Amino acid sequence: MEVKKAVIPVAGLGTRFLPATKSMPKEMLPIIDKPVIHYVVEEAIASGIDDIVFITGRSKRSIEDYFDDSPELENHLRKKNSENLLKIVQDISSMVDIHYIRQKEPRGLGDAIFTARKHINDEPFAVLLGDDIIVNEKPCTKQLIDNFLKYGRSTIAVEEVPREKISSYGIIKGKAMDDSLYTLEDIVEKPKPEDAPSNIGAIGRYVFTPEILDCIKETAMGVGNEVQLTDAIRLLNEEQMIYAYRFSGKRYDTGDKVEYVKAIIDFALKNKDMQEQIEEHIKSKQMHVNDNSRSGNQKNCRPESIVK
Template identity: 40%
Template structure:
């Protein structure tokens, strides 16, 4: 029987340069999608998949992330004195229990692989998950939950992938596959292949289930693209030792680290709220009519 996936790492130490100037003072992970930070959605995805302990890797100027997942006693008292007990109760229910979220500081911005390695002592010698906080993945069943189901059946390592248009494959980290008796396995990772050379149109979409041996590989990993410790470089070494299986995610994925992806995610999630959907639909229709009039003019 495969060990249960109990812990998840969320690397949240980046500067969020694509979302400047907003991220000059607010961590990109705390930018709100309607009325919840994008990071809150990612943490809840982990908990919904059965994760017991989420480890968030932060950096300088990110202490507000720790504050968000802590209980705010002053706010709680103020709300209750004002008779807003329903809101206070809702906030309490949404606050993770003691010990469910931990934080570790990445002291230097040395890449995704280094951020994952920074959390090694909190993970220990057991398989774990990694969730990128920029990628909001929406479906009836969470992406990580589906990956855990695959892991329970086969063990090993599992990476989430999605299909892109073939002409866009050069923009992503693309996987190549080989057949096996238990379904396809990943046998190659190519970062932004030259146009027309990609072996598939399946790209890595930001969720990983990894065996602890990855930490040893990351510790000795030489800097790669951008002079950083790249997780994909160590994954290439890992696949020579262990099976790495793809899980193709069938829902919607929004890159909330980009302005267009962030706005799209906000609109999508707002439209799922009955109290917001009608007014937003009217605004979108009005905007469409205005743009059509502008083009005609």
């Protein structure tokens, strides 16, 4: 029942970040000096995963290059005696066993996961979406794995989502077992807020029993004319209990422009080499905003006698 394999789908087109993603995978967008996908892989490794399969598309070659050896760069760093950078580069290519399977056309998250069925080989596995960075001392995926080991059932990560974003998530109906754990009663893909069963949404972390693959195979095209993982989860829930786990940690949806910028700022503020300068910049911007606000108030408070 150990969970040692993970599927990371990265075949999406990244249209929310066009034109940058016309030639660059959204998962390779940097958070300062490390791409988003690096943080996702680090979470998988910290959760005990030692075998990762990326589901890629034809425009995702740079992800493969990133996790591969780079002899030319390594030789250059050796000649420059840049030992610290050399170690960083070498560590990236030896992080974990990584395999690549290409999704021939974008047919949805469910279809992407299904392409890994032969690699999964009837074992439980984790799914980590490449858009989400989740920061916590105990990785989110590890939290799900621990729940899986306790109950032996598929577990999906959930959190409260704002009403205006409900239509972007799979929204659950669940029965609370405690403050952080629900038994899943239903899950609806991207409902209108007024039709949603709750404000608790599934985010990009899952641990599945292998039976989910049979359910994906039986799933018809759904929302967006794609094979929706949410629909397969509903089928699986008819056969075996599924748990929804309210994880601990701070999540950044880096597929959203505002959340992406927030991630960069927060990570910069945690970087001891950058923290002081970034804090000073933020303070100066705030002072500028306050000065403008006061200036605007003064203009609006002129005596009526001099207003023509």
